[in-house]
Amino acid sequence: MVCAVVSARVSPIFIEKINVVRIVPHVAEAVDLNTVADLTVRACMCLPGIVVAESGDFYNQEIWRVKCILGRDFKYPETLAERTAIELAHHISLAGRRLIIDPRER
Amino acid sequence: MNDDKTAVLLLRENPSKSPDPYKMAELRGLANAAGYRVLAEIHQRRDLDHRFQIGKGKIAEAMSHSPKKLIFYNALSPGQVFNIQSEFSAQILDRFNLILEIFATRAATREAKLQVELATLSYDAPQVRNALALQKTGEQPGFCGAGAYDQSMYHDIRKRMAKIRTELKDVEMMGEDRRQRRREMGFDLVALAGYTNAGKSTLLNSLTGSVVTAKDQPFTTLSPTTRALEIKGHKILLTDTVGFIDDLPHFLIKAFQSTLSEIAHADLVLLVADMKDSPEILRRKLLASHKALWDCGVTAPMITILNKVDGIDETEAAAKMEGIEDLAPNPVLASASSGQGLEELQERIYEQLQPLQEYQIRMPYTPESLSELSRLYETAELLQVSYGEELVIRLRGKKEAMAKIQGASLSEMSTE
Numbered sequence: 001m002v003c004a005v006v007s008a009r010v011s012p013i014f015i016e017k018i019n020v021v022r023i024v025p026h027v028a029e030a031v032d033l034n035t036v037a038d039l040t041v042r043a044c045m046c047l048p049g050i051v052v053a054e055s056g057d058f059y060n061q062e063i064w065r066v067k068c069i070l071g072r073d074f075k076y077p078e079t080l081a082e083r084t085a086i087e088l089a090h091h092i093s094l095a096g097r098r099l100i101i102d103p104r105e106r
Numbered sequence: 107m108n109d110d111k112t113a114v115l116l117l118r119e120n121p122s123k124s125p126d127p128y129k130m131a132e133l134r135g136l137a138n139a140a141g142y143r144v145l146a147e148i149h150q151r152r153d154l155d156h157r158f159q160i161g162k163g164k165i166a167e168a169m170s171h172s173p174k175k176l177i178f179y180n181a182l183s184p185g186q187v188f189n190i191q192s193e194f195s196a197q198i199l200d201r202f203n204l205i206l207e208i209f210a211t212r213a214a215t216r217e218a219k220l221q222v223e224l225a226t227l228s229y230d231a232p233q234v235r236n237a238l239a240l241q242k243t244g245e246q247p248g249f250c251g252a253g254a255y256d257q258s259m260y261h262d263i264r265k266r267m268a269k270i271r272t273e274l275k276d277v278e279m280m281g282e283d284r285r286q287r288r289r290e291m292g293f294d295l296v297a298l299a300g301y302t303n304a305g306k307s308t309l310l311n312s313l314t315g316s317v318v319t320a321k322d323q324p325f326t327t328l329s330p331t332t333r334a335l336e337i338k339g340h341k342i343l344l345t346d347t348v349g350f351i352d353d354l355p356h357f358l359i360k361a362f363q364s365t366l367s368e369i370a371h372a373d374l375v376l377l378v379a380d381m382k383d384s385p386e387i388l389r390r391k392l393l394a395s396h397k398a399l400w401d402c403g404v405t406a407p408m409i410t411i412l413n414k415v416d417g418i419d420e421t422e423a424a425a426k427m428e429g430i431e432d433l434a435p436n437p438v439l440a441s442a443s444s445g446q447g448l449e450e451l452q453e454r455i456y457e458q459l460q461p462l463q464e465y466q467i468r469m470p471y472t473p474e475s476l477s478e479l480s481r482l483y484e485t486a487e488l489l490q491v492s493y494g495e496e497l498v499i500r501l502r503g504k505k506e507a508m509a510k511i512q513g514a515s516l517s518e519m520s521t522e
Contacts, residue, residue: 012396012435013408062123078393079433083400 004093010081114168184236225361289506292485300378301391302349309442350398410434416441
C-alpha cells in the first residue's frame, strides 16, 4: 500500500499553499487500525499542524480515540479546503501506487 | 396544525457518545413543519436493537399515547419497519420520510414534484424489495407464493425512477442552457446556499426588493427562485435554493441534483448562517453546509453571510465569529429583516465577482452590426460609440457576452 501525505496551509474554501508532499510505501500481510496508524505516524513525522483524514481511513473511530492512538492532534475533514486536500492526497497515493507497483501485477 | 396529525418522537442515542439535545429539537421542528402535534418525546441511550431500532418497551410506551404516527430520528431498516408494524400495528416514519413528507407538501413546480417523487421512490425501492423477500420466506413453488403483481412492483418502481431521471436530466440540461444564455446576456450568477431556515429567502427579498415566500419554518423554498439585482453596473442574477440539513441521505442529494446544480455552477456562492443559533449549533450547521457544498461540487468563491445579527449584541457576535472563523470564508454580519449590513454585503459581492473587462469592437455598417449594437446596449456597459468609417464601440462587459459577437464573425475584436 501507499500512504500519501499533503502538508498544506488552507483557508476555509481553498488550499493556499502546499508545503510538503510525501509518499510512503508499505507492505503488510493485512491492513488493520494499528497498521494504518503506524503508517500515518511515520508519514506525518516532523510535519507541523493537525492531521486530517477521512473517517473511513480510521475505521470511523471517534476523534478522541484516534488522537490517543496517533499521539497528536487529529480531526476529520470539515471545510471544503480540507476535503480538497484529502482528495489530493488520495490521487497522489493512487498514482504513486500505480507507478511503483510491479508491472506484472497491473 | 392539524389535530388529527399526532405523533410521538423517538430517539435512540449511542451510549458511547455524549447526549445531543439538538437532535430531538431538530426532529420536533421538522414534525411541527410537517403539521404534526407532538404528544411525547422519548429518548433512549442504548446500543442498536436490530429488531426494533429502539427498545421494545419504549415503543410500547410511545403507543400508550395513542398517536397517529411514531416518528424515529434514527434511520429504520426495511426489516425494522416490518417488525414494528407487525408487532405494534403502528404507522411509522423516520427522519428521512418526514423530510420527504414536508417536501411533498411544499413542492409546487413540476421539477420539484419529480424530484420529491424520485427521492421517495429511491427510499421505497429497497423497502419494497425487502418486503417482497419477507413475503416470499418459506414460499414453495406453486403454493402461496407472491403473485406476479407483487413481483413486478419493484421493477415498476425502478422503471418509474429511470423515467423521472431522464426527465430531470432534461431539466438540468435546460438549466445549463439557461445559465449560459444568462451569462451571454451579461449577468453574473450568484447563488444563496445554507442550512434550512437560515433566512435565504428573506435575504433575497431584501437585496432585490422582491416578495418571494419567506417563512420561519424549514424547507419553505424547494425550487430555485431567481431575481435580478444590479451592483455598481454589475448585472447579477441572485438565485435562492433549497436549504441543507444535517445527515442528508445521498439519494436525496442525487434527487435534487438539478436544483443543486444552480449552486454548483454559480459564479459566487453566498453561504447564509443563522447567528441566533448557539455557537455549537452554528458550527454544526456550517459543517453540514460545507459537506453539502462539497457533495454539490462547488468551486466558486464564497461569502459567508452571518444573518439575523439584529437580535444579538456586538460582543456575542464577535465571540461567535471567532468560533467559526475556519468555516466562514469572507464573513459579513447582516440582518435581512432590518437591512443591517446589506450595503457592506453588496460591496463584498462586487469585490468577489470577476471585474468586467473593457473591449473595443470594430464593425462595418451593416444591418446585422446595428442589431448587434442594439443587443450590446442590453448586455454590456457601453463606454463610447464612434460612428466613423466604421462602427467603433468601446465597452465593458462579460467574456461570454463578447464570445457571441466573435461567433457571428462580424468584425475583428480586440481587448484593451
